[in-house]
Amino acid sequence: MTRSQLIALIKERKSFLCVGLDTDLTKIPAKFLETEDPIFEFNKAIIDATADYCVAYKPNLAFYECHGAKGWESLEKTIAYIGDTHFTIADAKRGDIGNTSSYYAKTFFEVLGCDSVTIAPYMGKDSVEPFLKFDGKWAILLALTSNEGAVDFQFQSIAPGSERLYEKVLKLSQSWGNTGNLMYVVGATRPEMLSSIRQIIPDHFLLVPGVGAQGGSLTEVCKYGLTPDVGLLINASRSIIYAGAQESNFETHVEKAAAELQSEMAQILTERGIC
Amino acid sequence: MTRSQLIALIKERKSFLCVGLDTDLTKIPAKFLETEDPIFEFNKAIIDATADYCVAYKPNLAFYECHGAKGWESLEKTIAYIGDTHFTIADAKRGDIGNTSSYYAKTFFEVLGCDSVTIAPYMGKDSVEPFLKFDGKWAILLALTSNEGAVDFQFQSIAPGSERLYEKVLKLSQSWGNTGNLMYVVGATRPEMLSSIRQIIPDHFLLVPGVGAQGGSLTEVCKYGLTPDVGLLINASRSIIYAGAQESNFETHVEKAAAELQSEMAQILTERGIC
Numbered sequence: 001m002t003r004s005q006l007i008a009l010i011k012e013r014k015s016f017l018c019v020g021l022d023t024d025l026t027k028i029p030a031k032f033l034e035t036e037d038p039i040f041e042f043n044k045a046i047i048d049a050t051a052d053y054c055v056a057y058k059p060n061l062a063f064y065e066c067h068g069a070k071g072w073e074s075l076e077k078t079i080a081y082i083g084d085t086h087f088t089i090a091d092a093k094r095g096d097i098g099n100t101s102s103y104y105a106k107t108f109f110e111v112l113g114c115d116s117v118t119i120a121p122y123m124g125k126d127s128v129e130p131f132l133k134f135d136g137k138w139a140i141l142l143a144l145t146s147n148e149g150a151v152d153f154q155f156q157s158i159a160p161g162s163e164r165l166y167e168k169v170l171k172l173s174q175s176w177g178n179t180g181n182l183m184y185v186v187g188a189t190r191p192e193m194l195s196s197i198r199q200i201i202p203d204h205f206l207l208v209p210g211v212g213a214q215g216g217s218l219t220e221v222c223k224y225g226l227t228p229d230v231g232l233l234i235n236a237s238r239s240i241i242y243a244g245a246q247e248s249n250f251e252t253h254v255e256k257a258a259a260e261l262q263s264e265m266a267q268i269l270t271e272r273g274i275c
Numbered sequence: 276m277t278r279s280q281l282i283a284l285i286k287e288r289k290s291f292l293c294v295g296l297d298t299d300l301t302k303i304p305a306k307f308l309e310t311e312d313p314i315f316e317f318n319k320a321i322i323d324a325t326a327d328y329c330v331a332y333k334p335n336l337a338f339y340e341c342h343g344a345k346g347w348e349s350l351e352k353t354i355a356y357i358g359d360t361h362f363t364i365a366d367a368k369r370g371d372i373g374n375t376s377s378y379y380a381k382t383f384f385e386v387l388g389c390d391s392v393t394i395a396p397y398m399g400k401d402s403v404e405p406f407l408k409f410d411g412k413w414a415i416l417l418a419l420t421s422n423e424g425a426v427d428f429q430f431q432s433i434a435p436g437s438e439r440l441y442e443k444v445l446k447l448s449q450s451w452g453n454t455g456n457l458m459y460v461v462g463a464t465r466p467e468m469l470s471s472i473r474q475i476i477p478d479h480f481l482l483v484p485g486v487g488a489q490g491g492s493l494t495e496v497c498k499y500g501l502t503p504d505v506g507l508l509i510n511a512s513r514s515i516i517y518a519g520a521q522e523s524n525f526e527t528h529v530e531k532a533a534a535e536l537q538s539e540m541a542q543i544l545t546e547r548g549i550c
Contacts, residue, residue: 022375060371060375062369062371062375062376062378062379062382063375063378065347065378065379065382065386066378066379066381066382066386067386068347068348068351068382068386068387069344069345069347069348069351070344071347072340072343072344072346072347073343073344076343076344091371093369093370093371093395093398094337094368095368095395096335096337096366096368097420097421097422098422098424100297100335100337100338101337103337103338103340103341104337104340104341106341107337107340107341107343111340111341111342111343112343120368120370120395120397120398121397121427121428122395122396122397122417122420122428122429123368123395123417123420123422123424123425123429124422124423124424124425124426124427124428124429125423125424125427126422126423126424127422127424128424142397142398145372145397145398146372147372147373147398147399147401147402148399148400148401149373149398149399149400149401149402149403150398150399151399152396152399152400152447153396153397153399153440153443153444153447154397154398154399156433156434156440156443157433157434158431158432158433158434159431159432159433159434159435159436159437160434161434162434165428165431165440168428168431169428172427172428
């Protein structure tokens with residue numbers, strides 16, 4: 001999916017919501033456990049309940065790999081079921097020497113058919129570039145993550161001066177790709193930093209995890225991160241997919257949780273005159 | 276496999292060689308392509324030819340994932356075939372928020388049954404710790420990698436002072452684990468840096484890729500990196516597994532390539548009075 005197609009989709013649905021498919025067999029409603037492929041059947045129900053309210057789905061690879069080959073089959077079926085009506089993000093946090101990264105790019109873009117994959121920047125330019133060579137496909141580079149450990153390295157100041165590592169990542173990587181094939185992960189748990197981040201990358205899309213279960217605020221993120229082209233994909237996982245997991249009509253709770261976030265987003269887009 | 280078991284294995288075989296299973300269908304001998312599971316059959320032949328000369332095997336996940344669920348099956352069969360006679364390394368370069376890293380740890384240690392997994396440090400402490408909670412299992416943290424892009428971030432100086440990011444990773448992460456559950460990746464293409472690295476981590480095992488096809492020198496790496504407990508696992512992938520791939524008796528070439536490295540290692544271990 002190209003940048004212009006993604007922006008058109010966001011404006012059409014008045015939503016920049018990404019639903020995270022962190023599908024955990026210990027948390028999904030019991031009725032799915034009786035099916036042949038509980039992960040896929042649960043995802044299918046989630047997708048059916050939320051498709052009108054979101055523009056992207058983000059399966060977290062760890063939750064599929066932990067079931068081995070069977071988990072990969074569930075993932076393949078999920079990506080195929082989503083089809084081309086939504087932007088798909090393989091949240092895989094890959095990154096290796098160039099030759100190896102080429103195989104990861106092939107895996108996620110050609111074999112699985114995802115639109116994008118999350119990448120860890122530690123190994124530098126040649127570990128990221130293979131992901132930037134596919135038309136309409138995206139690398140989503142980790143910049144500032146939403147977890148506690150982000151302070152360990154990402155916040156370290158790079159000498160000389162006081163530029164932080166995540167700022168160095170943002171600056172240096174811009175020359176590797178462009179606003180049509182490179183996004184960044186910036187956690188919602190640190191919205192106040194979005195203001196300075198937008199000075200470095202005014203136009204790139206940001207994938208923002210951490211709204212919902214991790215405590216990030218949609219309003220705060222939009223205040224600092226929204227651009228005239230929207231420029232944000234806000235991810236919510238647990239707060240949507242496990243809404244009402246203990247209830248018999250769990251799909252209604254899931255739909256409600258997604259619809260509420262979409263409604264807030266529509267209001268923000270209107271207030272900002274974007275659509 | 277515990278640290279003492281690993282050291283005993285190295286002394287018994289007089290080898291600290293790790294064979295990288297970067298199994299690429301475009302490079303393996305044609306005879307395997309006719310089998311039902313070419314990747315596994317090729318790996319089996321490689322393992323049979325090299326088992327006496329090495330102490331570890333390191334499948335590179337990208338080469339398996341690019342075949343989807345079928346690739347994971349080949350990987351599962353390969354790990355099972357290796358059994359407990361060798362140390363197994365899932366070269367996966369994972370790392371995510373704590374909850375997700377727990378699932379990756381479960382995947383590689385419990386589902387696949389590997390002894391260790393490579394981890395990218397960018398997300399900090401809580402992304403690594405879940406891998407340190409399994410008896411006899413190891414996290415192998417990227418410190419200084421063998422690729423060109425290593426200079427982009429790993430070589431950046433952290434203010435104040437001139438400590439580099441990879442040195443910060445080495446120093447800070449030591450408190451997360453110990454010499455019995457934490458190793459580091461240090462590329463053979465920069466052996467002169469091993470001297471200062473050994474001042475920071477005198478006893479930790481290092482996984483050293485880059486000998487062979489990438490041009491690193493075994494002698495140089497041992498000069499600076501070897502410890503009284505050996506402390507090194509030297510990986511060679513392409514230079515062993517594709518030795519003589521065009522020949523009818525390719526197994527003989529593979530065995531010879533592994534035996535030559537083992538012989539050099541045995542000599543170094545004797546010269547240093549280790550065994």
